[in-house]
Amino acid sequence: MTHGAPRGARQALDRQPLAYLVASIRGVGQVDLQPQLLTGAFILAALWAAGWKVGLFATLGTLIATATAYLLDVDRGSISQGLQGYSGCLTGIALVTFLGNHLATYILAVVGCAVTTVLTASLAVLLKPYGLTPLTAPFCLVSGVMVLGAPSFERIWHGAPSPVANPTRGDTGITFSDLWHAFFTNVSQVFLVNSWYVGLIMLVGLAFAGVRVVLAAALGSIAGIFAAWALGAPTAQIADGIYGYNSVLVAIAVGAVFLADTPWNAGYALLGAALATGLTAAITSLFKPFHGHTFTWPFILTTWALMAAVPLLPRLRAAEAG
């Protein structure tokens, strides 16, 4: 159960610094669990389209995390597939989003993204006995700790710049405009970006990773919207992608990466996408008293739970190891 990657062509690219750049671009795509160069490039372009701060910190984060992996002599195959960069990409975005564009944030980004690489190794060791992978947990842990601890430190904290909206109560009527906005922002909110056209560019990138991947992402987004609507979540938050980005990730991970291509597996992935939506509200309420953030925990926990169960549920079948 690896993230899967084209192992060919790797040898040719294994020359620094070209290999470093390629590995980093792939790292951006690996946030969506995809190693294809074009997928990573489109998603990176989308992040710059979301604003120079998001683009810059995403780029820096991925470069720092990947460089740390070279420095600590991590397995080259894993680096070249982009598996050492994706948590840094998200950590960079989260830090500038929650702490603002200050000098201290750049320093924290260097430290934080380097630490994601260490935690990626820790979690890989801890999860190996269960056949699970770290997913974006290193990002969630590092960003969670930094955002939680930041207000205690005078040199770090400059007030909260742009808090992400939290699930609360609100109007539940839904229009067609809400629906298609939600469909695309569910894809962009994976990267903490609330913008339908950023999500659209990302979907194009995912299409380069194959029909199955983009189909899983699209169906996951729809499953998330449906579940949030059926549960009675506030429309404003559905349209902003707050309830659906975890569904997109679960659908890609379970439906297009970790499990084989069967009808039962597809149903299991869509069930997981819907569950992740429900879990989003619980996690957000759980974290509220200590000002924690939901990040991609619902995706991580849902995917770990679903995948851990597979060996005892013969109806489902894991994908061939990539």
Place this chain on the structure above:
Amino acid sequence: MTHGAPRGARQALDRQPLAYLVASIRGVGQVDLQPQLLTGAFILAALWAAGWKVGLFATLGTLIATATAYLLDVDRGSISQGLQGYSGCLTGIALVTFLGNHLATYILAVVGCAVTTVLTASLAVLLKPYGLTPLTAPFCLVSGVMVLGAPSFERIWHGAPSPVANPTRGDTGITFSDLWHAFFTNVSQVFLVNSWYVGLIMLVGLAFAGVRVVLAAALGSIAGIFAAWALGAPTAQIADGIYGYNSVLVAIAVGAVFLADTPWNAGYALLGAALATGLTAAITSLFKPFHGHTFTWPFILTTWALMAAVPLLPRLRAAEAG
């Protein structure tokens, strides 16, 4: 370290739909870790005696969880012993207790109880390296998530109908009436039911599982009452079984199921029963800020901790694998 079950007679019952019904009745008894048919039947009767809502949702929950296990092709031996149904039984009761008797609650019960079956498989895989079993953790996780997330969703939430009392300060004088009420409600509160005669019927059911089982349940209840009184817990909550239901479960699990029948083991089980009482207050305070619920977490955590230690404590001895 399995829940133990009479493997004989299984073959004869392995014909649908009789096998399905038998497995479900056994599933009710497995909440108390007992596979005997009569034990399950008595406990189910007690649940209907507690009120039609509790009885109905307990029945539905067990049936749904067990049916999901058939659907996902889970090991038949495990299904027929009732090991796929007990978390569904408790989840059904918890949902109607906390969300009320609404259409949405029925739909959530179907989804939630099906998910307990998936989580039972996940936890079985995750805990296997340590020789531990999932106990009622799938119930605690699913019910915890649902109750925590529910107020965010307009179609789910109709206000809190009957919140279970939480440990707080209060009078600590104790009468004989308090004591015998506590003795029986400790047994019924395992199923979130506050009623001494429901606990009495359940004890009769446990007697059909053997002298050692009913003795462990009774001594566990007494240990829980003693510990709560010695610590100075409010009498009203002791009498309502709030401080003792986890003690009953620990005593049954450690004293009559997982460990062999020796004096040291018996002392260890009763120590665990008393510890679970103290842990109840801590867990309740821990969960209070985000409106979480204690459920059977004190039982689960105490039993996991005590059983994980056994291989390094030669004074204690695990039971022969059932």
Place this chain on the structure above:
Amino acid sequence: MTHGAPRGARQALDRQPLAYLVASIRGVGQVDLQPQLLTGAFILAALWAAGWKVGLFATLGTLIATATAYLLDVDRGSISQGLQGYSGCLTGIALVTFLGNHLATYILAVVGCAVTTVLTASLAVLLKPYGLTPLTAPFCLVSGVMVLGAPSFERIWHGAPSPVANPTRGDTGITFSDLWHAFFTNVSQVFLVNSWYVGLIMLVGLAFAGVRVVLAAALGSIAGIFAAWALGAPTAQIADGIYGYNSVLVAIAVGAVFLADTPWNAGYALLGAALATGLTAAITSLFKPFHGHTFTWPFILTTWALMAAVPLLPRLRAAEAG
């Protein structure tokens, strides 16, 4: 990856009750991960110098935990190295610090310190597959549960006597007096004691454990001070050792016990010491809503994360098994 201990001389001491006393004194030193008798003796003397209550409960806690290990027939080698006593030592101190010098506290100390021995075994089993050890987690769990649950029980709770200061905002200017106070109190706060000369005596004790150990402790303390200052933590808390005691422990554990003596490893240990400082603020904020306490969680979590990663980071090298 064991705490390491001189296995010689053990046989001679393996006669009760001398062996029991020696094991207990070593247990005090094992809080700092050192098995040397002189180290334990100096640290114990420092604890009595901190006040008779701290000294008494530290002594009782270590004796009770070690006696419980004999009673449960735990491996004699582990007992004689002091590995069964250190969590009891800290638990005793924590209980008298948070609950005050009452009869109930003595009874809780007996129960709590005995339970640390059971939890030491549980965690040893649970962590073994990852090559990790329990560190001071049994102390953190038992003390956390007791301090959290205590206000619910009338016979336990007599009001909070001397709450440890929590990281909050405050002046960040720093003087030379602040710096050297912080350097020593970082060492004493490992035992919840805020006193520079207690820290000084403890450092002398650590010197008997070898140059590398005392150097790691000193550099860890400096790294903690630097990180806290750089982040902008309030000076008063830096001087009181609140931000640095976890750094001291991480530096000893990672730098002088678990990893080999190489420049890369030393850098990794100091990075860890600085990270533990940042983590202190996050953990404290995390625990604040439910009145939990930070204890040595930042040390434990940082050390587990760093050590779990080592097998996948070839730049680093574990120490030869002691």
